[in-house]
Amino acid sequence: MGFVRTYNNKKSTRYQALYMDHKGKQRSAGTFSTYKEAQRAWQAAEVKIREGIPWDHARRKQRFRNYVEDTWLPNHRMEPSTRQDYVSAIYKHIMPYFGDTRMNEIFPEHIQQWITHLKAKGVTPRRIQYCKVSVLNAIFTTALRDHVVVIHPSRGIETDPVPEKIRKIITVDQFDAIYRRLPDSDAQLLIETDIESGLRWGELTELRVKDLDFTTGILTISRAVIELTRKNHPEGKRFLVKDYPKNRKHRRFRLSAQIVAKLKAHVEAHGLKLDDLFFSRRDVAAEPHLEVAATGNLEFEAPNRRTYTHGTITAYSLGKCKCDHCRAAYAAYRAKRRASGKDSPRRPRAIDTDPHIPANWFRKYCWYPARDAAGLDWSPRIHDLRHAHASWLLAGGADLQVVKERLGHLKLATTEKYLHSLPNADETALTALDKIRSTAARSQAEPPATDAQSDTANQEIARLRAVIADLTIAQHSNTAPHLRLV
The missing domain is CATH 1.10.150 (DNA polymerase; domain 1)
Known part of the structure; x- marks a missing residue:
């Protein structure tokens, strides 16, 4: 049962409406200048409580x-x-x-x-x-x-339109150019498995030996790994394995015989067990060692209009250069000072023993160098291999529903976006257009009829009209007509 509490001060009298919530805890419905307003307030609050509405006057005022x-x-x-x-x-x-x-x-x-x-x-x-x-x-x-607000302020508010970009697909030649320039055979196998299966990065790097049946070539996708910052990880780690892929839907499909044979040879070469990852940090190329640049001919002009040499402490500190050479020189300088006890040693980093391959690491030291060395006119991402897998299958005549199941899409409309996405997809349309235009051009190129040809055509028309007239007269007279034959 609610009630009104009165507060008297030197200037005025205030009335606070109090009621009991669904947990039996005393709550305030507000403070008012008249007793009647406070009475109506706590009564309205109790009505909402009886209706099952979580009512709290202070909730709406929270920041x-x-x-x-x-x-x-x-x-x-x-x-x-x-x-x-x-x-x-x-x-x-x-x-x-x-x-x-x-x-x-x-x-x-x-x-x-x-x-x-x-x-x-x-x-x-x-x-x-x-x-x-x-x-x-x-x-x-x-x-x-939860009745914290009475209206939805952001509903119906429009933002600027975001145009859908044209999806560019890696061609076979472009993929081969990148593939040949990857650092080693293990990185090549990872990328080839990606283009052959169309897996997402989290599905690909969580792929384990037990997921592939080497006899039938059927691959089962039932997990995925995601990379998080330590403060967002439930256990303060870096990688989190989910027991389901995206869209929470397991899927199975067959791989080609040649990629199955390569994966089997990879397992035998590394002695992998059923629970081991196909691809881990032990397989791909190590981070390249940074050499300090020799001083003498690598000078540059800094924003302060002074000249510095790459691979020196002044280039890093005063010239604000953060290239690999200058960073390596500064790191070597700091390590030397710490070894001599001049600087307080920094807290040692925790060694991450998780074998999953970091996406940014692989992009920086494997994919980007190979892509740049290939000399393409655009910069494909690793995820574009998934797009290429879908486009190549559809361009080769694969069933749309089969491609949808392989990629793990929920809607067929998502898979349809990959139709006609290759550069040669419009060749049939261009062929049809060329056929129509060629026919029209040939008809315009035919020479006009001569006068003699026109006279012959007119005489033939006149003869046919006379024959039709004779047939009409014979039908009315029931006599056999004498046809004039030429």
């Missing part, structure tokens, strides 16, 4: 920062990788603007002003769309469901 950090983030269910992306977007683009604002004071006009603010800061339309559609909408949808 956006407090609601997100104390309520939404700890309890919202999402994938660890999604949580990492959400946290990055919240603290970089959303919290600086809405953090100190009360939840009941955020309205659609403020969302529009926030979008304008991000545009002025140079945030890309795609990133703004992600922050608004994916993150902010999810926060206010939960707040509206």
Whole structure:
């Protein structure tokens, strides 16, 4: 049962409406200037409690920062990788603007002003769309469901359009050019397995010997690994293995005989067991050793308009050069000082024994050098191998539903995007167009009829008309006509 508490001071009298929530805890429905207003407030609060609505006058006045950090983030269910992306977007683009604002004071006009603010800061339309559609909408949808807000301020607010880019597909020749320039056979096998299977990076690097039946060539995809920062990992580690791939759907498909034979030889060469990874950090090329550049002919002009030499301490400190040579020289200098006891030694790094291959490491030391050495006119990503797998299958006549199952798509429309994506996909259309235009050109090139040909045609028409007239007269007279034959 609610009641009203009276507060008397020198200037006025205030009335606080109090009620009991569903847990039996005393709550305030607000403070008012009249007794009747306070009476109506606690009665309305109790009605909402009886209707099963979580009512708390103070909840709507809480700051956006407090609601997100104390309520939404700890309890919202999402994938660890999604949580990492959400946290990055919240603290970089959303919290600086809405953090100190009360939840009941955020309205659609403020969302529009926030979008304008991000545009002025140079945030890309795609990133703004992600922050608004994916993150902010999810926060206010939960707040509206829990009756923290009475309206959904970000619903219906439009962002700038994000055009869909034309998907560029790696051709067979381009893939071969990159493949030949990879550092070793193990890196080549990893990339070839990717193009042959169309796996995502997390599925490919979590592939284990037990997942492939070497007799039938059937590969089972039932897990994936994701790479997280240590603060976003449940156990403070770097890699997290999920017992399901993307879309939470296991799938099975067959690999070609030649890639199965190569994978089998790889297993035998490394003595891998059933639970071992096919590809791990022990297989791919090691990080290249950085040599300190010789001083003398590698000078450059720094932003301060002074000249420095690569591979020196001054180039790193004063010239602000962070190339591999200058960084190696500075690292060697600091190591020498620490060894002599002049600097406080830094805390030793924890050695990560996880065998999974870091995506950024492989890109930097295997994929990017091979791609640059191939001299392509564009810069394909490793994920583009998955796109190429789908496009090559469809261009070769594979069934659309089969390709969808191999890639693990939920919707057939996603797989259809890979149709006609290769450079030669429009050749049939061009052939048909050329055929029509050639026919029209031939008809225009035929010479016009001569006068003699026109007279002969007119005489033939006149003869046929006379024959038709005789047949008509004979039909009315029931007599056999005398046909004039020429």
